[in-house]
Amino acid sequence: MIKGHISPYHAPAFIPEALAKGRHRAIIGGRWEETGNIQMEMLLAEGLRPRHTLLDIGCGPLRTGCRVIPFLNPGHYWGTDLSGDLMRRGYDTELTEADRLRLPRGQLVEDGDFTFRGIPCEMDYLLCFAVLTHLPMNHLRRGLLNITRHFTRFEKLLFTVFLAPDAVASLAPVRQPDGVVTHDTRPPYHLLAGDVRHFCAQAGLVVELRPDRLPRGQVLCVARRA
Ligand SMILES: C[S@@+](CC[C@H](N)C(=O)[O-])C[C@H]1O[C@@H](n2cnc3c(N)ncnc32)[C@H](O)[C@@H]1O
Numbered sequence: 001m002i003k004g005h006i007s008p009y010h011a012p013a014f015i016p017e018a019l020a021k022g023r024h025r026a027i028i029g030g031r032w033e034e035t036g037n038i039q040m041e042m043l044l045a046e047g048l049r050p051r052h053t054l055l056d057i058g059c060g061p062l063r064t065g066c067r068v069i070p071f072l073n074p075g076h077y078w079g080t081d082l083s084g085d086l087m088r089r090g091y092d093t094e095l096t097e098a099d100r101l102r103l104p105r106g107q108l109v110e111d112g113d114f115t116f117r118g119i120p121c122e123m124d125y126l127l128c129f130a131v132l133t134h135l136p137m138n139h140l141r142r143g144l145l146n147i148t149r150h151f152t153r154f155e156k157l158l159f160t161v162f163l164a165p166d167a168v169a170s171l172a173p174v175r176q177p178d179g180v181v182t183h184d185t186r187p188p189y190h191l192l193a194g195d196v197r198h199f200c201a202q203a204g205l206v207v208e209l210r211p212d213r214l215p216r217g218q219v220l221c222v223a224r225r226a
Contacts, residue, residue: 007134007187015083024061024089029130032063035215039064039129040071042220046156052076052124057114057143058131061090065103069095074102078119082112114143116150123151128159133218134187137195144203148225157205160218162190176217188216196221 005011008027018027025032043064048054050073059065059079069077081087087108091100109118126147132140140161147157162182164170173181174190182190193209200207200223207223214220 006136009082009134015086019085019089024086024093025063027086028060028063029216031215035130036063036067038215039127040067042158042214043068043125043127046125046158046222048072048125050076052155053120053122054078054125054127055080055116055119055123057126057128058082059087059090059108061086062094063090064127064129065090066094066099069099069103072102075104075107077103078107078109078123080109080111080116080119082110084108084110114139114146116146119150121151122153124155126151126154126157128157130160130216130218132159133162133182133189133216136185136189137191137199140191140196141199141202144199144205144223148203148205155224157223159221159223160214161196161221162188162217163193163196163209163219164190167192177213178215178217180216201226 008014015027018024050071053076054068054072056064056079059081065077065079079087091105091108111117128143132143162176164174170184170190170192173183175181180188182188184190196209197207204226205223206226207221210220210222
């Protein structure tokens with residue numbers, strides 16, 4: 001962790017320095033092909049089809065976008081991120097010209113607060129992959145509450161978290177199945193399955209925590225309106 005910041009992405013120099021060195025893939029954790037493909041397969045398994053609209057929350061430099069944009073009907077992909085520059089780097093370097101024609105630049109919206117300003121209120125799928133894993137727990141609450149306040153209709157919200165086995169175990173570092181070590185008060189953060197269910201219920205959502213593990217040991221949570 002970069003001291004004094006809730007996540008590395010919040011340290012003012014972190015993203016600009018990485019972009020200056022051409023390291024946009026590395027700062028979102030690398031494993032570009034593997035993780036991008038897994039997200040694509042996960043979306044297909046959850047029923048995403050070309051006719052659907054998708055909002056990729058915390059989409060970064062379009063690791064998933066570069067795979068899902070050619071699949072979806074033109075204009076059906078939207079992305080948000082804390083960093084507009086990171087999204088624009090992905091737009092300029094990771095998309096083909098044909099992909100760029102399918103995605104108006106204005107559909108990549110800078111938003112580090114889960115406010116979703118400027119995003120349509122109806123969306124079929126919402127994805128938030130490897131974002132909440134870098135943020136303290138109240139961001140999950142804020143994200144979920146703002147999702148159910150902003151989006152009047154959506155089919156599924158897919159998000160990932162790291163879990164600790166129980167409350168006492170959460171106080172110490174937890175080694176996840178993929179080897180990543182997570183923490184309660186610094187990133188990458190873990191929380192309890194009960195916390196996820198509680199925050200979802202507060203936001204009017206029911207959630208299923210999938211038993212299989214994603215890259216780095218993340219758990220896929222699939223939420224719908226209760
Ligand atoms: C590990 S990367 C994952 C990127 C993308 N979801 C993927 O899996 O390819 C985490 C991303 O979350 C973004 N981020 C961090 N905090 C955020 C926040 N509060 N709101 C929106 N995006 C955020 C970062 O800028 C970064 O692009």
